Amino acid sequence: MNDLIWLHEDALSCDHPVFAEAAPGSQACFIWDDIYLQQMDYGFKRLLFIYETLLELPVTIIRGKRCDCLARLARQNGGRILVPATPNPLLQQTIARLGEDFAVEVIAASDFVTLSRQPDLKRFFRYWNRARKAALLPAGSMREDSR
């Protein structure tokens, strides 16, 4: 059984940990979904930028409705669906729908900073005062915050 890697436009990189998580030989795909792209209201320059980026990635580009295409591919592969984490509500809806029928794993990329407690997000500088020390370190790796 092979996993199916579903790359979307929030994570167009073969360095994303979703590739390391997948079983060897797994297929990666990007779904070119006309309806979704219109919902997102991306201009042509953006569509071209996305397509141009895809051409350097080891992905199959498939045109169709994303839920239908992904379900079909996942059945063919027989394994999990692996998808990079995204805050996009439309993509999250698709992930939730696929999760009803398939084993779906959402994989996050590396964090900019790791903070031990949720920062106050009321204003940027409240966050920055907490995050600053870690942000100035390689990999934002200081576990404890700036206090």
Add this chain to the structure above:
Amino acid sequence: MDELCRSFASRERLVEYVAELSPWLDDHGASPIRGGATVAHDRLRELNPTEYGRTRNFLQGAVTGLSPYIRHGVLTLDAVRNEALRRCERPEQIEKFIQQLAWRDYWQRVYQRNPEWIWNDVEPYKTGYTADDYAPELPDDIAAGATGVACIDQFIAVLRHSGYLHNHARMYLASYVVHWRRISWQAGARWFLHHLLDGDPASNNLSWQWVASTFANKPYIFNLENVRKYADSSINVAAEDNAILDAGYDELAQRLFPRLQRHA
């Protein structure tokens, strides 16, 4: 379910192909900014985070052009920060650059915690006006870059031609749209998201809210003197061509926010 082409003889052929894939769009002009990890890493190798800190507010300053690649995950904030740290002796030398990366991290965290803030006012406007006072649609003259305010029209032309705009110019445009024209920030945010290669709901919309004052303590305004300070010689900053921007901050605040003045 059709598999799409991955091999093209030239960029022109690729542009034609993607245009055929997007018949719903009127404008099929390509940006000079290319997608792909190769270009992204080329730009990363050119990164000069120290110079960035000194000149980033200038429209021709040493900005990185990395934002479209960060927006689409070609590069992570982590990777860019780590590369920047390799290019300095002490992290404090490049704090301004890292702080700008942190803004994106901050916006993403706000988005994840409060997704409803992306299209709704986080707080009331602090302009003396209520949300109902702001027009819901972007006027045609702004969309077309034909406002008659010279520098504003030039910034709009750059936005439409390249899909990219210096952050300072974005702030000028957003402030003009919301405060001079009294258009809702949502209309402006939608417009930017359509055109910008790096358009991101969190960074874009919450920055519009910052300018509008619905996610800040006061509205952001600018004047012609500020544009003159930061613009390069390609921008028309003649007073007669930018008359509505040519005033001091106090006078502009009185003109733009008269209700605040009465209550002050």
